[in-house]
Amino acid sequence: MWRALLTLVGLSLVTIAAVTSFVQGHANTFHKYERWITSKSFLEVGAIGGVMFRVSRVALAGDRVDFGTWFGFHEILWDEPVALAALEFDFELEEDAWMAVLFNGKGHSFDFVRFSRLETRPAAVGRVDRKRTFTALTTLDGAPPNPAGWHTARIEFEDFAFRVFVDGEPFVERSLDRVAKQRFGFKAGGANARLDNVRIEREDGSTRLEHFTNHRGRRMVAASSAAGLLGVHALIAVGLWLGRRRLRRSRLVYHLAFAALAVLATGSYYFVDRMWFATRYPADVLSTPDYPNTITFEPDPVPPPPQDGDVERYRIVVVGSSQTWGSGAALKSDTWVARLEAKLNERSGGARWYECVNTGISGATSTTLWPRYRDEWVETRPNMTIIDLGHNDLDVGQFGMNLARITELNRKHGIRTVFLLEPNSRERSTFNEFRENLAPNHLVMRKLGDQFGIAYVDMQAKMDARRDDGFLWWDLVHMTSAGHEIFAEELVGEILELAK
Helix, strand or coil: CHHHHHHHHHHHHHHHHHHHHHHHHHCCCCCCCCCEEEHHHHCCCCCCCHHHHHHCCHHHCCCCEECCCCCCCCEEEECCCECEEEEEEEEEECCCCEEEEEEEEECCEEEEEEEECCCCCCCEEEEECCCCEEEEEEECCCCCCCCCCEEEEEEEECCCEEEEEECCEEEEEEECCCCCCEEEEEEECCCCEEEEEEEEEECCCCEEEECCCCCCCHHHHHHHHHHHHHHHHHHHHHHHHHCHHHCCCCHHHHHHHHHHHHHHHHHHHHHHHHHCHHHCCCCCCCCCCCCCCCCCCCCCCCCCCCCCCCCEEEEEEEEECHHHHCCCCCCHHHCHHHHHHHHHHHHHCCCEEEEEEECCCCCCCHHHHHHHHHHCHHHHCCCEEEEEECCCCCCHHHHHHHHHHHHHHHHHHCCEEEEEECCCCCCCCCCCCCCCCHHHHHHHHHHHHHHHCCEEECHHHHHHHCCCCECCECCCCCECHHHHHHHHHHHHHHHHHHCC
């Protein structure tokens, strides 16, 4: 009798635990737990995946952070400054992955240590500014590689130095102009990098362990589960009492049978949900509830043609898709088109006023942009048209035909045409790979340029050459503010020369 009762209680407790874990797992998102800021969710010029990383379960499936989900390249920051004595965490890097721990943050600038299994992004220490451009970088040539599997890293802070250990072994030691209360966080690339068990040790001796498991409201969920289970057992008891004359077994047997079935059902669904459903991507990847990371599919209004004035005005219409629109820029003023305009006017010294009109449309191809250019934008009388395309166009032949149409229209109107070979990140991503159509489209732009005397700028080569000048990408094609800044830096000289 007592063994049966203990078995019943044990099975019920397992059922309650399974139901509670299942319910808690469904609410385990960065959106529900607001202590971590997911930087990609708060961009003024949105990038795809930024909000879904925050609001969906995928990023925290398995009760750990997977930076490779939702197009990768994510960044998370603790929401308040902390007087840190030490920071410890577990991390795992798949092939070609890297992860940086950001610390000593004041404002939006951080020191960082990068762990890596990617040859082109080796282990390093440095400092990064608001835009995520490196203001200092030292490659750790002698640092041991981080092999596959989980590792434990620990950073210990002193007044003027920090020391990093990996799996108990010294990794790097550097001087540090330490901030009394510092911000910290983590950033990774396109391939899967995972983070777990972040241990925050404060100078006052207190500690906090962040293991990315949802315990919010756990007692209430467990109590509700227990109440529901008791209610079912009560209904079973009532049914057994009403049919007591036909019973051939002890009533406890029926309760045990239900308890066993409940364990089997809830336990099975919990494990299937945890191992399968939690990692599935929902269909609506562009949804942006409650966050500024908005993606639009129309360009900003194009201003009317410039009026004559004392200063010569030079209008440049920039045609492209989301990279041109500025996807990934933290501020609208950070987009490469806005930064190009600013740099052109800085260089001109007031002798000429440059105006860059951004007609970029997210998701657009040359097929959708050509009629808009023909019917609307060419009428604004630009002096130059810059075309930044290649990533979205899958039909290489049609791509070439549309570029030729724009070029011929510009020739008739006396407008200078410039092709930009649209760059992609060269990093391997777990969500999508380097586009196979990109190189053929770049070749089309080169051939058209050579054949018809059209200037073209190889922005892929320029961005590749500066790939480790900052954290440049939010995904395969959309740049951070640092990427936009470097893009404009590399382009401004070319445009000034062509605009003479």
